[in-house]
Amino acid sequence: MEAAAWDQWLAQYAPKLLLFARQQARCETDAQELVQDAVVEAWRKQAGDGLPAPALVFGLIRRRAVDLARRQDRRQHRELTAHEAGAPEWFAPEIEDRERARLLQEALHRLPAPQRDVVTLKIWGDLTFAEIAAALEIPPDTAASRYRYALEELRRLTKEVLA
Amino acid sequence: MNEDERFETGLRRVTPAPVPPQLMELLRAAPLEKPSPGATAPRPGFIWPAWRRGWRLWALGTAAVAAVVLCFTARPPGGSQADARELKPSAVEVGHSLVASFDTVQRLPGGEPVRFRCREWQDRVVIRDAAHGMVISQTVPRVEVIPVRFEIY
Numbered sequence: 491m492e493a494a495a496w497d498q499w500l501a502q503y504a505p506k507l508l509l510f511a512r513q514q515a516r517c518e519t520d521a522q523e524l525v526q527d528a529v530v531e532a533w534r535k536q537a538g539d540g541l542p543a544p545a546l547v548f549g550l551i552r553r554r555a556v557d558l559a560r561r562q563d564r565r566q567h568r569e570l571t572a573h574e575a576g577a578p579e580w581f582a583p584e585i586e587d588r589e590r591a592r593l594l595q596e597a598l599h600r601l602p603a604p605q606r607d608v609v610t611l612k613i614w615g616d617l618t619f620a621e622i623a624a625a626l627e628i629p630p631d632t633a634a635s636r637y638r639y640a641l642e643e644l645r646r647l648t649k650e651v652l653a
Numbered sequence: 654m655n656e657d658e659r660f661e662t663g664l665r666r667v668t669p670a671p672v673p674p675q676l677m678e679l680l681r682a683a684p685l686e687k688p689s690p691g692a693t694a695p696r697p698g699f700i701w702p703a704w705r706r707g708w709r710l711w712a713l714g715t716a717a718v719a720a721v722v723l724c725f726t727a728r729p730p731g732g733s734q735a736d737a738r739e740l741k742p743s744a745v746e747v748g749h750s751l752v753a754s755f756d757t758v759q760r761l762p763g764g765e766p767v768r769f770r771c772r773e774w775q776d777r778v779v780i781r782d783a784a785h786g787m788v789i790s791q792t793v794p795r796v797e798v799i800p801v802r803f804e805i806y
Contacts, residue, residue, distance in 0.1 A: 493681075500672075500680050508676070509669035522676045529683045582670040591667050613664045645660050 499541045506615050509580055510548055513598070513606060514555035518578050524551050524558070545617055549625035552607070597647035605640035608633050675788065714795030718776045722747070743783040749776045749795075756801070765803055772797040 507525045515521035528550035532542035580598070581591035598606050607626055611617045619637070623630040672680075722745075752773040758766050774795040781788050 496684060497681065500677065504672045504677060504680055505669040508672050522673070526676065526679050526683070529680055533683050579670050581667045587667065594664070594667055613661060614669055641657065641660065644664070 495541065503544050503547070505582075506544075507547055507551060509614055510607075510610055511551050511555070512578060512580055513603075513610060514551060515558070520555075520558060521578075524554050527554055544615065545621035545625050548611055548615055548617065549627075552626060593648055594644075597644050600647060601640055601643060605636045605643070608636040609640040609644065612637055714774075714776060714793045717791070717793045718747075718778055718795075722778065740780075740782045740787060740789075741784060742780045744779075744781040746779040747777070749774050752794075767803050768801040770799045770801050772799075 504525070507528070508521060511521040511524040511528075512518070515524055528547050529542065531550050532547045535546065536542055579591065580595045598610070601609070604626075608622055611622045611625060612619070615622075617625065619630045619633045622628075622633045622637075626633065752775055754770070754772045756768055756770050758768050760766050774797060776793045776795050777791070778793075779788065779790045
């Protein structure tokens with residue numbers, strides 16, 4: 491595996507992985523550790539020398555986040571604090587799109603977590619419903635259904651800006 | 654393109670925030686942490702008794718942290734030319750976190766039981782040299798074993 495290929499993989503997927511991890515974690519430190527640990531574990535799980543499958547890394551982030559929340563009993567705290575001021579911005583808008591990004595982040599916060607997971611993996615993770623189902627350990631039909639509901643709700647919440 | 658597709662396109666136009674540079678550096682090193690296919694498990698050697706193994710790990714951990722700190726605090730005698738090339742830490746962070754804590758009872762050679770309090774720590778030293786743009790980070794596991802008291806039955 492060439493370093494250039496790995497750099498290219500990171501440039502393409504690292505921001506998407508961090509976006510997903512930020513939605514799962516209680517704080518920025520936890521989010522970055524989730525990404526780092528999942529990437530290293532994905533490398534270890536690779537049988538050959540190919541690059542890690544993005545769906546595998548997203549799934550590992552999800553599982554590690556659940557483990558972390560259970561271990562530290564922070565789930566409730568996380569839900570309460572995830573939206574505190576000073577939290578990192580999830581999106582990197584151009585100057586003129588800053589309002590759009592802020593509104594989208596607000597709307598994603600308001601979605602139920604299972605719907606937010608699916609819509610994030612589909613839109614920004616570029617995963618198929620089959621890959622999302624594997625990553626989240628749910629049936630593909632459930633993933634597709636959650637996506638439809640999430641999209642509908644997002645459209646309602648952001649219709650002024652994104653429509 | 655129907656309404657759903659237009660909306661999805663609008664969402665995709667908002668791109669995820671970039672990854673902080675220090676995280677990107679750590680991710681670039683991820684393939685290096687992959688074990689080589691030919692690697693074999695270490696052979697079992699002499700096994701120290703639990704309480705002595707604890708002291709040994711504690712000593713090793715402390716020595717490693719001390720060595721790192723000394724490397725960046727002790728100055729070599731003379732050699733101003735060497736000073737220009739050496740790292741000059743702009744910030745040093747030393748911290749530790751408790752990983753686990755438990756009590757265990759062991760017997761001394763004479764047969765007397767004694768209770769030990771064992772604590773597993775992670776010591777962390779981060780040294781930053783802003784001038785050279787370098788960050789050196791080391792995390793060392795440390796086991797602390799404290800004899801609490803002789804047990805009386």
